[in-house]
Amino acid sequence: MRKALLSAVSLAALAAPAAAQGSDDLVKVGILNDQSGGYADFGGKYSYEAALMAVEDYGGSVLGKKVEVVTADHQNKADIASNIARQWYDTEQVDAIMELTTSSVALAVQALSQEKKKITITTGAATTELTGKQCSPYGFHWAYDTHALAIGTGGALVEQGGDSWYFLTADYAFGYSLEENTGAVVKEKGGQVLGAVRHPLSTTDFSSFLLQAQASGAKVIGLANAGLDTQNAIKQAGEFGIVQGGQRLAALLFTLAEVHGLGVESAQGLTLTESFYWNRNEESAEFGKRFMERTGAMPNMIHAGTYSAVLSYLKAVEAAGSDETEAVSAKLHELPVEDVFAKGGKVAPNGRMISDVYLLEVKKPGESDVPWDYYNVLATIPGDQAYLDPAQSGCPLVTN
DSSP: HHHHBBBHHHHHHHHOHHHHGGGGGGEEEEEEOOOSSSTTSSSSHHHHHHHHHHHHHTTTETTTTEEEEEEEEEOOHHHHHHHHHHHHHHHHHHOOOEOOOOOHHHHHHHHHHHHHHHEEEEESSSOOOGGGOOTTEEEEEEEEOHHHIIIIIHHHHTTTTTTEEEEEESSSSSHHHHHHHHHHHHTTTEEEEHHHHEEOOOOOOOHEEEHHHHHOOSSEEEEEOOOOHHHHHHHHHHTTTTTTTEEEEEEESSHHHHHHOOHHHTTTEOOOOOEEETTSHHHHHHHHHHHHHHHHSSSHHHHHHHHHHHHHHHHHHHTTTTHHHHHHHHHHHHSSOOSSEEEEEEEETSEEEEEEEEEEEEETTTOOTTTOOOOEEEEEHHHHHHOOGGGGGTTOOOOO
């Protein structure tokens, strides 16, 4: 099982004791995520490629040490992820682990990493608990979280008249957090939550869940799930005529990868929130083109966020003059984040990286002649509005 999970480059490290002994001359980053399940396009192998791009753009080395990236598939299981992380730390001298799609996985690996005094930068998971009650002095959260999604998509739909909600929620930490955060925003803006139903991760039949949501009479059905779960729920909602019946679907975590997988015909008109869009300006478009050339796909916020996380980590190592965890962690908190993903980004005391997010609408078919140009940008939400005030996060590291 271990050999099946570890990447070829990881296996090479295991098979070559000399390379392992020389690992002090390496700065080693692990990209740990779902590469075979419902979130494989959401992050997956594309996040690994984004990490490689960051290393290449940085020059391939830092402080005279070669930078290496390893990767593995955690299969959306916290125990498997923890075992891989422990192996990486104990025998492969991995310095930091990033991406960590799936909130239960991210929480487990961040807790292990705190015990091992290693850095994690989460870009693929959403729960605010990572920078809340379960925050870590070595844990950082990039790209997005459930609070930003709730402020963006949830807030916009209530303001457009969608003031009654029913949630269809993935039955694990991420889904609960997204439902809770969005429900709070709905109520703050004068709306009401009529109920919720929870479904297993990677389910294929949403019929009973959708019928309950339809019967609620809510103006908005909030899809507090992601990846293939969201795609399947939207497809099956079409079969039940839910939107034709007057209810709206809110895809609370939906990215460019899922829009592409679903198709613009089915996704048109959806309102969603991302913290990166490849065709927003010249710099992001140039990055998107380079990413497309090596992957065959355009980057979403997870891929671009992973690029930013790796780049920021290397800058912190350089600034610290060491890859020692305490020193690098201090520099990550101190340095601004300036790259294709974020402008004027800053890391809060709880490890939350704060940068702008974008309220987006999926274009109608024929509205663009450019492949993968799927969004209209409706609004830019400043990071200080999108993300929770660190003093209110519940993180014990925040003292004011």
